[in-house]
Amino acid sequence: MNILIKNGYVITVDPKRRMIKDGAIVIEGNKIVAIGKTDDIQKKYKAEEVIDAKNMAVLPGLINTHTHLFQVLLRSLGDDMKLFDWWPKMVGPASVHLKKEDVYWSALTGSLELLKSGCTTTMDNYYPHPVWGLTDECLKAFIKIGIRGIEAVGGTDKSEPYFPPPEVLVKNTDDIIREIVRLIKKWNGKANDRVHVWFGCGAPFANTDELVEKEHDNAEKYGVGMCDHLHETQDEVNQWKKENGGLTPIQYYYKKGIRFLGSNLVGIHCVWMDDEDLKIMAKTDTKVSHNPVSNMYLASGVCPVPKMLDMGITVSLGVDGPASNNDQDMFELMKSTALLQKVATCNPTAITAEKVLELATIDGARALRMEKEIGSIEPGKKADIILVDLKAANIAPVNRVASQLVYCAKSSNVHTVIVDGKVVIRKGSLRTMKEEEILKNVQETTDKLVERAGMTKLRERPWITKVQ
Ligand SMILES: [Zn+2]
Numbered sequence: 001m002n003i004l005i006k007n008g009y010v011i012t013v014d015p016k017r018r019m020i021k022d023g024a025i026v027i028e029g030n031k032i033v034a035i036g037k038t039d040d041i042q043k044k045y046k047a048e049e050v051i052d053a054k055n056m057a058v059l060p061g062l063i064n065t066h067t068h069l070f071q072v073l074l075r076s077l078g079d080d081m082k083l084f085d086w087w088p089k090m091v092g093p094a095s096v097h098l099k100k101e102d103v104y105w106s107a108l109t110g111s112l113e114l115l116k117s118g119c120t121t122t123m124d125n126y127y128p129h130p131v132w133g134l135t136d137e138c139l140k141a142f143i144k145i146g147i148r149g150i151e152a153v154g155g156t157d158k159s160e161p162y163f164p165p166p167e168v169l170v171k172n173t174d175d176i177i178r179e180i181v182r183l184i185k186k187w188n189g190k191a192n193d194r195v196h197v198w199f200g201c202g203a204p205f206a207n208t209d210e211l212v213e214k215e216h217d218n219a220e221k222y223g224v225g226m227c228d229h230l231h232e233t234q235d236e237v238n239q240w241k242k243e244n245g246g247l248t249p250i251q252y253y254y255k256k257g258i259r260f261l262g263s264n265l266v267g268i269h270c271v272w273m274d275d276e277d278l279k280i281m282a283k284t285d286t287k288v289s290h291n292p293v294s295n296m297y298l299a300s301g302v303c304p305v306p307k308m309l310d311m312g313i314t315v316s317l318g319v320d321g322p323a324s325n326n327d328q329d330m331f332e333l334m335k336s337t338a339l340l341q342k343v344a345t346c347n348p349t350a351i352t353a354e355k356v357l358e359l360a361t362i363d364g365a366r367a368l369r370m371e372k373e374i375g376s377i378e379p380g381k382k383a384d385i386i387l388v389d390l391k392a393a394n395i396a397p398v399n400r401v402a403s404q405l406v407y408c409a410k411s412s413n414v415h416t417v418i419v420d421g422k423v424v425i426r427k428g429s430l431r432t433m434k435e436e437e438i439l440k441n442v443q444e445t446t447d448k449l450v451e452r453a454g455m456t457k458l459r460e461r462p463w464i465t466k467v468q
Contacts, residue, residue, distance in 0.1 A: 003027040003421070004045060006038045008053025008387065009401050013060050013361045013376040017354075019401065023058065027383040030192060030421035034379055049423075055391040056415060057401050059357070060376050061120025061148075061384035062330040063364030065289040066227070066268050066318025069110035069124045069138060070095070070103055073446045074323040077458040080467045083233050083298050084162055090458065091323055095128035096166045097453040103134045105442040107141035112430060112438055113328040114319075115147055117411030120384035120419045121364070121374060122147060123266075123289075123318075125200040125227060127154035130168050132179050136186070143191045146424040146432040148384065150368060151187070152200025152227045153180045160205045162239060173211045177218060184222050194420055196224065203229035204249040205236055209258050216259040225264040225369050227289065231277065232269040233300050250277040254284070261286045266367050268318065269294075270308075271301040278304070282311040287367040290359070292336045294320030302344040305337070306351060316367035317359050331413075334360055334406045353406035387416035 003026070010023030012035065024041035026034040034041055071091065078090040107124070114122050126135045135153050142149030155176035156165050184197045199215040201207050207228075219226045230249060231237050240249050250273075253260045263285040270281070270288045281288070290303045308315050317337060319328045334356050341350040365375025374384050388409055390398050395408045417425035424432055450459055 002045070002047040003049045003051060003383075003418070003423070004041070004047035005051045005053050005058055005385065005387070006042065008056050008058035009390070009398075010035065010377060011057060011059040011357070011402060011405075012378065013358060014378045025058065025377060025385065027385075027418070027421050030382055032377060032379055032381050032383050032385075035377055051387070051416060053387050055389065057388040057390055057405055058377070059386055059388070059405070060361040061374070061386050061417065061419065062118045062360045063316065063368065063375060064114060064119050064122040064319050064328070064330060064333075065266060065316040065364050065367050066291055066320055067110065067114075067122060067124050067328060068126065068321030068323075069107040070098060070126065070128070071321035071323035072106035072110045072442065073102055073449050075326045076323075077455060078323055081298070082235075083300060084235060086298060086324065088164055090455075092128075092165050092169065094449065094453045094455060096130050096168055097449055098128060098130055098134060100134060100137050101441075102445045102449055103137035104141055105438065105445050107138040108145055108433070108438045109442040110322060110328050111141060111145045111147045111149070112435060114330065115145065115417050115419075115425055115430065116414060116428065117328065117330040118386040118388065118414045118417060119328075119330045120148055120386065120417060121150075121368065121370070123150040123152055123198070123227065123368060125152045125154060125268075127156065127200065127202055128169055129155055129171060129179065132175075135179075135183055139183070139187045139190070139195050139197070142195050144433060145430070146419050146422060148194050148374070148419055150196045150198050150225075151183070152198040152225075153183055154200035154202040154207075155179070156202055156206040157211045158206055158208050162235070163205045165206070173208060173214065176211060177214050180215075181218060181222070184224060188222070188224065192420060198224045199226040201226060201228040203232070203236075204240060204252075209256075212253070213259045219264060225266065227266040227268055228260075230267040230270050231272045233298075234272050237272045248274065248277055250280050254280045263287070264369065266316070269300065269303065271295055271303045273304055278307060278311055278313070281308070282313050285314075287314045287316065289316050289318040289367060290337065291318040291320040292340045293333060294318075294324040296336070296340065297324050297326070302340060305341050306345065309351075309355070314363055314366050315359055316364040329411050330360065331409050331411050338406055353403040356406050357402055383418055383421040385418045386414060389413050389415045
């Protein structure tokens with residue numbers, strides 16, 4: 001199948017960072033084969049399907065490096081709490097009651113929202129296992145809806161007094177590894193290499209050193225990556241320092257020689273970082289997933305992104321789970337990234353719109369070890385491409401497209417989403433499944449979960465204008 005996209009404003013994010021007016025792209029199968037001016041391309045190529053991108057920006061599909069899609073079911077049930085109230089009081093107890101259908105329909109709903117906001121690749125982090133075998137539902141959902149997905153699977157094998165997970169969620173170390181290896185063997189590379197399975201440990205306070213090292217060793221053995229929540233809140237870093245001779249978790253892993261940090265690890269959040277932590281991240285080439293909306297929602301703090309970029313650390317963007325965001329909107333994420341860094345540093349030059357677009361595309365691809373395949377529009381790369389309609393009240397008139405994509409555009413401006421050469425979203429609507437079916441089912445499963453988990457009270461919270 002050939003697709004020709006023509007007359008668009010093409011933002012390549014290729015090594016030359018080309019911006020091509022009246023640009024065209026040719027897709028053959030799942031690959032980009034040519035890119036250039038529409039006039040030149042049309043003389044050389046014929047296509048079965050032509051997409052007219054007049055008045056549209058054409059850019060690489062956006063890459064989300066962190067979420068927990070099961071939290072779709074828990075949207076807005078945990079307002080006004082810090083992480084260590086929010087998780088043990090709401091997310092943890094609810095997770096005990098998860099069933100297959102919950103995981104499946106929430107993964108579909110979250111993926112639908114991500115796709116409609118221009119996301120073509122997402123890394124999901126699934127960790128609650130009241131019973132084994134729920135994670136498969138996320139991978140089924142990725143394949144069915146048509147998104148490119150990495151499922152980073154984790155688990156808890158440790159209970160801290162300040163992070164007491166429900167007993168059923170605390171697992172035996174080897175059982176966690178066994179489950180992840182099973183998932184790798186079953187799913188890795190399926191759907192034309194569109195889905196992958198990674199190790200997604202959890203966090204230092206939720207994992208023993210033994211689990212961390214076993215995940216690391218097995219990730220190397222199976223050639224996959226890892227992710228882990230690192231230094232999300234000040235309290236957890238302080239607590240760790242108190243218990244470990246003044247070392248932060250990152251310093252602890254590095255100085256104790258625990259096999260963990262490195263180029264195949266994405267550290268999620270990395271908010272409370274001192275200079276030594278940053279040096280270790282740079283030296284070990286450990287990547288970062290920056291989740292600004294979640295960090296604001298849970299009042300966690302501000303990740304020092306400009307410092308990281310100055311030090312050559314790869315930073316990517318994550319929406320984080322829908323219970324701490326509470327949406328999965330990539331455009332809101334990009335704008336929040338820019339604004340948060342500017343206000344936190346009182347410096348308007350802290351980050352540019354162009355750099356934010358890089359974080360959401362090529363740098364995201366680098367974090368996920370896929371920069372040779374996705375993240376930019378170049379011949380030979382996989383065809384993950386989005387079209388954003390610029391002829392809209394919130395964007396017009398067109399002046400400087402890169403800036404307008406970050407500061408003006410909303411997910412409702414996303415017109416077309418192509419993943420692996422297939423048009424998944426056209427004119428803002430999903431083509432692979434019925435949206436209505438997904439939304440109906442997620443409501444039904446959530447209603448049942450809320451009941452089962454005894455969370456009706458959270459749903460029926462009265463009108464509160466000030467938390468006591
Ligand atoms: Zn997370």
